[in-house]
Amino acid sequence: MGQIPRFLSWRNMLVLSLAINFSLILKILKGDRERGDSWDRTAYVSIWPVVSTTASESSSLSSASCNYSKIEEDDDRIINLKFGDPTVYERYWQENGEVTTMVIPGWQSLSYFSDENNLCWFLEPELAKEIVRVHKVVGNAVTQDRFIVVGTGSTQLYQAALYALSPHDDSGPINVVSAAPYYSTYPLITDCLKSGLYRWGGDAKTYKEDGPYIELVTSPNNPDGFLRESVVNSTEGILIHDLAYYWPQYTPITSPADHDVMLFTASKSTGHAGIRIGWALVKDRETARKMIEYIELNTIGVSKDSQLRVAKVLKVVSDSCENVTGKSFFDHSYDAMYERWKLLKQAAKDTKRFSVPDFVSQRCNFFGRVFEPQPGTYKEKQK
Amino acid sequence: MGQIPRFLSWRNMLVLSLAINFSLILKILKGDRERGDSWDRTAYVSIWPVVSTTASESSSLSSASCNYSKIEEDDDRIINLKFGDPTVYERYWQENGEVTTMVIPGWQSLSYFSDENNLCWFLEPELAKEIVRVHKVVGNAVTQDRFIVVGTGSTQLYQAALYALSPHDDSGPINVVSAAPYYSTYPLITDCLKSGLYRWGGDAKTYKEDGPYIELVTSPNNPDGFLRESVVNSTEGILIHDLAYYWPQYTPITSPADHDVMLFTASKSTGHAGIRIGWALVKDRETARKMIEYIELNTIGVSKDSQLRVAKVLKVVSDSCENVTGKSFFDHSYDAMYERWKLLKQAAKDTKRFSVPDFVSQRCNFFGRVFEPQPGTYKEKQK
Numbered sequence: 001m002g003q004i005p006r007f008l009s010w011r012n013m014l015v016l017s018l019a020i021n022f023s024l025i026l027k028i029l030k031g032d033r034e035r036g037d038s039w040d041r042t043a044y045v046s047i048w049p050v051v052s053t054t055a056s057e058s059s060s061l062s063s064a065s066c067n068y069s070k071i072e073e074d075d076d077r078i079i080n081l082k083f084g085d086p087t088v089y090e091r092y093w094q095e096n097g098e099v100t101t102m103v104i105p106g107w108q109s110l111s112y113f114s115d116e117n118n119l120c121w122f123l124e125p126e127l128a129k130e131i132v133r134v135h136k137v138v139g140n141a142v143t144q145d146r147f148i149v150v151g152t153g154s155t156q157l158y159q160a161a162l163y164a165l166s167p168h169d170d171s172g173p174i175n176v177v178s179a180a181p182y183y184s185t186y187p188l189i190t191d192c193l194k195s196g197l198y199r200w201g202g203d204a205k206t207y208k209e210d211g212p213y214i215e216l217v218t219s220p221n222n223p224d225g226f227l228r229e230s231v232v233n234s235t236e237g238i239l240i241h242d243l244a245y246y247w248p249q250y251t252p253i254t255s256p257a258d259h260d261v262m263l264f265t266a267s268k269s270t271g272h273a274g275i276r277i278g279w280a281l282v283k284d285r286e287t288a289r290k291m292i293e294y295i296e297l298n299t300i301g302v303s304k305d306s307q308l309r310v311a312k313v314l315k316v317v318s319d320s321c322e323n324v325t326g327k328s329f330f331d332h333s334y335d336a337m338y339e340r341w342k343l344l345k346q347a348a349k350d351t352k353r354f355s356v357p358d359f360v361s362q363r364c365n366f367f368g369r370v371f372e373p374q375p376g377t378y379k380e381k382q383k
Numbered sequence: 384m385g386q387i388p389r390f391l392s393w394r395n396m397l398v399l400s401l402a403i404n405f406s407l408i409l410k411i412l413k414g415d416r417e418r419g420d421s422w423d424r425t426a427y428v429s430i431w432p433v434v435s436t437t438a439s440e441s442s443s444l445s446s447a448s449c450n451y452s453k454i455e456e457d458d459d460r461i462i463n464l465k466f467g468d469p470t471v472y473e474r475y476w477q478e479n480g481e482v483t484t485m486v487i488p489g490w491q492s493l494s495y496f497s498d499e500n501n502l503c504w505f506l507e508p509e510l511a512k513e514i515v516r517v518h519k520v521v522g523n524a525v526t527q528d529r530f531i532v533v534g535t536g537s538t539q540l541y542q543a544a545l546y547a548l549s550p551h552d553d554s555g556p557i558n559v560v561s562a563a564p565y566y567s568t569y570p571l572i573t574d575c576l577k578s579g580l581y582r583w584g585g586d587a588k589t590y591k592e593d594g595p596y597i598e599l600v601t602s603p604n605n606p607d608g609f610l611r612e613s614v615v616n617s618t619e620g621i622l623i624h625d626l627a628y629y630w631p632q633y634t635p636i637t638s639p640a641d642h643d644v645m646l647f648t649a650s651k652s653t654g655h656a657g658i659r660i661g662w663a664l665v666k667d668r669e670t671a672r673k674m675i676e677y678i679e680l681n682t683i684g685v686s687k688d689s690q691l692r693v694a695k696v697l698k699v700v701s702d703s704c705e706n707v708t709g710k711s712f713f714d715h716s717y718d719a720m721y722e723r724w725k726l727l728k729q730a731a732k733d734t735k736r737f738s739v740p741d742f743v744s745q746r747c748n749f750f751g752r753v754f755e756p757q758p759g760t761y762k763e764k765q766k
Contacts, residue, residue, distance in 0.1 A: 086493055093490035100489020104692060106699065107476035107483075109657030110469055112650075152535050152659075152682040159681070163576065185680070192680050193546065194579030267495075274492030274687040276535075297568070297575050298542065298681070299535040304657040306686040309487060316489065 088340075089271035092332045093313075100316050102309055109304040119285070120292050122301030123150045130314035131279050134269075135256070137318045138330070139365050140246050142258040146281040147288035150302045151295060154244055154265035154278030158216075159189060159298070161261050161280065164290035165214055165238045166197035175201025175209060178216040179231045181224055181379060183242075186216060204231045211236060217259075218242040220251045224357060225375025227251065244268040249333035251373040252364035261287065266310045268376060270317060270329070277302070277310040330366065337374040344378070355381040471723075472654035475715045476696075483699050485692055492687040502668070503675050505684030506533045513697035514662050517652075518639070520701045521713070522748050523629050525641040529664040530671035533685045534678060537627055537648035537661030541599075542572060542681070544644050544663065547673035548597055548621045549580035558584030558592060561599040562614045564607055564762060566625075569599060587614045594619060600642075601625040603634045607740060608758025610634065627651040627661075632716035634756040635747035643667065649693045651759060653700060653712070660685070660693040713749065720757040727761070738764040 093100060114124045128148050135141045151157035166174045176190050180203040187200040201207060204215050215237045219228040222245065230239055241259040245251065247269050262281045267273035282288040295301065320328040341356075348356045357379070361372040476483060497507045511531050518524045534540035549557045559573050563586040570583040584590060587598050598620045602611040605628065613622055624642040628634065630652050648661035665671040678684065703711040724739075731739045740762070744755040 086495075090490055090493050093488075093493065097488045097490055102485075102487045102489075104485045104487065105476075105480045105483070106485075106696060107473055107480055109692070110473055110476065110654050112469075112656045114657075152686070155680075156682050189680050192677070193576050196577030196579065271493050273495045274497070274684075276682060276684060276686040294575070297538075297572050299539050299659060301657075301659060303535070303659040303686045303689040305688050305692055309492070309688055313489060 086267055086271040086273045088336055089329075089333055092329060093271070096316060096320075099319075100312055102312055104305055104308075112301055114301075114304055114307070119147060119288060120149050122292075122295070122304075123148060124304055124307040124311060127277075127279075127307040127311040127314075130311045130318065131264075133318050134314045135281075137321045138248060138253060139256050140248075140253045141243065141262055141264070141281055142256045143281060146283060147285060149280040149282055149288055149291045149295070150307060151278045151280065152299055152302050153267065153276045154242065154263040154280075155185075155189065156295065156298065157263050157278050157280045157291065158186075158240065158242065160291035160294040161240045161263070161287075162190065162195075162198045162214065163294040164287045165240070165261070166195075167212070168197065173197055173199040175199060175207070175213040176216060177201040177204040177207045177213055177232065178218065179204040179221075179228065181221070182216070183218060183222040207232050212238065214238045214240060216240050216242060218244075220245040220373060220375055221377075223377045224379040225250075225359070225373055225377055226357070227373075245376050247333075248330045248364055248366040249337050249374075250376050252362040252371060253366045254362055255365070260284065266313065270310075270313050271333075272310065272313055275306045275309050275313075277306050334367070334374075337376070341374040357381045469650060469654040469656045471719055472712075472716055475712060476654070479699060479703075482702075483695055485695055487688055487691075495684055497684075497687055497690070502530060502671060503532050505675075505678070505687075506531060507687055507690040507694060510660075510662075510690040510694040510697075513694045513701065514647075516701050517697045518664075520704045521631060521636060522639050523631075523636045524626065524645055524647070524664055525639045526664060529666060530668060532663040532665055532671055532674045532678070533690060534661045534663065535682055535685050536650065536659045537625065537646040537663075538568075538572065539678065539681065540646050540661050540663045540674065541569075541623065541625070543674035543677040544623045544646070544670075545573065545578075545581045545597065546677040547670045548623070548644070549578075550595070551580065556580055556582040558582060558590070558596040559599060560584040560587040560590045560596055560615065561601065562587040562604075562611065564604070565599070566601060566605040590615050595621065597621045597623060599623050599625060601627075603628040603756060603758055604760075606760045607762040608633075608742070608756055608760055609740070610756075628759050630716075631713045631747055631749040632720050632757075633759050635745040635754060636749045637745055638748070644670065649696065653693075653696050654716075655693065655696055658689045658692050658696075660689050717750070717757075720759070724757040740764045 112122070114122050115128075118125070118128070127150060131148055132143045135143045149157065149160065151160060162176065173196055176186075176198050177200075178186060182203075187202075190198060190200040198214065201209070201213060207213065213232065213234070213236065215230050215232050217228050217230050217239060219241065220226060221228050222242075225245075230237060239260055241257065241262045243257055243262050244265050245268055246253070246257060246264075250268075260283045263278060264281070265278035266275055267278075280288075280291060282291065317329045320326065321330065345356055348354055358381070359372040359374075361370050363370045495505065497505050498511075501508070501511070510533060514531055515526045518526045532540065532543065534543060545559065556579055559569075559581050560583075561569060565586075570585075573581060573583040581597065584592070584596060590596065596615065596617070596619065598613050598615050600611050600613050600622055602624065603609060604611050605625075608628075613620060622643055624640065624645045626640055626645050627648050628651055629636070629640060629647075633651075643666045645664045646661060647664070649658055650656035650661075663671075663674060665674065700712045703709065704713065728739055731737055741764070742755040742757075744753050746753045
């Protein structure tokens with residue numbers, strides 16, 4: 001995988017590899033060196049970044065610190081905890097494939113336009129409907145009186161939010177900060193074009209400059225999985241909330257999130273990373289308008305087919321939650337995460353070579369029971 | 384359509400509206416004021432920018448010059464030549480819907496990865512195959528020893544090329560120039576983030592600065608439809624070729640294009656604008672690698688579903704060309720363009736209120752006959 005570029009390091013902290021790799025840890029720690037079994041192969045196929053294993057590095061996660069040298073399939077002693085790919089929910093979607101199957105005729109998606117009457121003219125109405133519905137079913141975000149902006153993943157929406165929230169006068173770039181440890185690709189995305197509108201300002205915990213700034217709040221946080229609030233003590237902060245992991249398989253849903261700009265993505269909620277669809281719930285019309293403007297300039301809208309697919313997937317998710325007889329998607333994904341964290345905790349206990357964080361249990365309004373977070377990302381406990 | 388944002392002005396210069404609007408011109412010039420027929424309605428639905436009607440404005444096309452105020456359906460005297468939407472080929476795709484229909488199961492597109500062994504790891508192999516095939520069938524671009532980079536439309540690829548070709552040292556932003564009249568969104572895209580890597584440098588015809596620069600060559604050009612070559616007389620130019628319209632329905636294919644960076648898009652070739660897929664053929668590996676890096680940072684790859692759809696559409700196009708018994712996609716689309724230009728020319732002749740450019744006929748290697756360009760964009764002839 002030498003060809004997977006350096007920036008991908010730490011990205012997306014996906015769940016499947018985490019657990020697969022944990023299984024491998026267990027295997028290897030127990031001295032199981034047998035070759036050629038399916039777990040080994042899966043580990044090498046799963047090459048998405050998953051965890052930070054050293055606490056000291058996590059606040060300055062740099063792409064340069066990642067080694068993307070090719071992992072040979074015949075070397076089963078190497079476990080790459082940095083990579084993953086969200087196929088953790090694959091079995092669920094295979095078992096529920098029928099209702100989620102889409103048929104797209106050849107004449108679909110000729111037009112650029114999805115909804116001429118919507119401020120976000122490239123948003124498919126069906127997707128908008130299912131976004132509102134799934135948030136209502138799960139209770140994880142307020143959608144009333146919000147503008148929905150669809151993006152090619154939440155990564156594009158993060159950039160759209162920066163474009164929308166930065167001053168466009170001659171005041172120079174606004175600082176963008178986030179409390180360490182933060183998702184290491186944020187600084188790379190922010191600074192890659194040397195924008196005169198915004199620049200990465202580092203750790204929000206130590207940020208002391210006067211004047212306006214943008215604070216990015218990722219909750220549950222990537223990579224450590226903790227719930228977060230803004231930390232800069234100033235009235236001049238503009239907040240962006242990345243809530244990619246605020247779903248009940250990862251953390252108790254304690255209340256509907258209610259912030260100015262909230263980002264979500266199909267990659268983390270349903271596991272459909274390859275469709276590249278994210279959405280923002282935005283309180284202010286002008287902010288939404290400028291986010292839309294950015295997406296027009298950047299990609300002239302968002303794939304209609306992908307939107308329709310995510311609409312169908314979200315519909316199946318909501319339907320599964322409202323169907324009282326079977327296991328819902330979140331029951332399934334919660335169980336998958338639970339099993340994997342159980343393996344990880346056991347491995348940590350057995351070896352003492354690494355440790356897991358202490359999470360606080362809370363009551364989840366969606367499941368109606370108390371449990372502790374089981375994040376889709378993992379960062380070793382600080383010592 | 385007051386909500387269609389200003390930047391969209393002039394974008395994409397799509398074909399359908401052009402012709403529909405031409406029909407409207409004819410109708411109105413002939414005094415046909417009858418209300419409520421289907422053409423009128425179509426004209427108001429078609430709101431994509433299509434043409435520049437005044438030669439003097441075209442070299443400095445500004446978004447501010449476009450009036451996006453809502454066009455009332457009951458005002459059939461207003462013809463908006465600036466907007467369009469690529470449904471010109473809709474009938475073809477409806478008639479050939481069966482073979483182009485896609486069935487996507489719910490478990491598809493969970494992974495971020497399309498091809499781990501490809502430099503462009505998010506490029507679907509099937510799309511890569513069909514891109515090479517269609518260029519070979521049409522003979523409009525060299526694909527041998529080229530890297531294919533897929534993008535969320537060619538707009539994203541333009542930005543990826545800027546990122547890849549700009550110096551990343553402290554030399555300051557490189558100038559990006561293009562011969563006027565140029566597609567007016569280019570400067571908006573280039574300058575929207577006030578990048579320190581690149582900036583819009585204006586008309587290539589009058590560009591005299593020393594040092595490296597990027598010249599954007601759009602051929603056939605948008606908006607005037609003429610074939611183009613680079614115009615800056617310097618050895619320090621880095622070229623990007625936007626060949627979105629270099630297909631036989633728009634212009635004679637005289638030879639396979641053979642440039643360092645060539646951009647194409649499904650929007651113009653097959654009319655599937657809403658799928659948002661473009662591709663670049665790139666000679667230099669390092670340039671391709673950096674373009675891929677940009678797309679990773681910008682959107683973490685490109686929708687897999689959309690790629691697979693375009694792969695299927697391109698397959699049908701190539702199959703239709705190799706099937707000697709029926710009308711190929713390009714036969715169909717050539718005829719559609721021919722009919723519409725015939726209407727436009729007749730309208731120009733009848734009214735003398737506007738004129739059409741004089742294009743030179745050339746032999747098209749694909750069709751094996753001589754014809755004159757019939758561009759997907761229109762700009763009034765200079766006087």
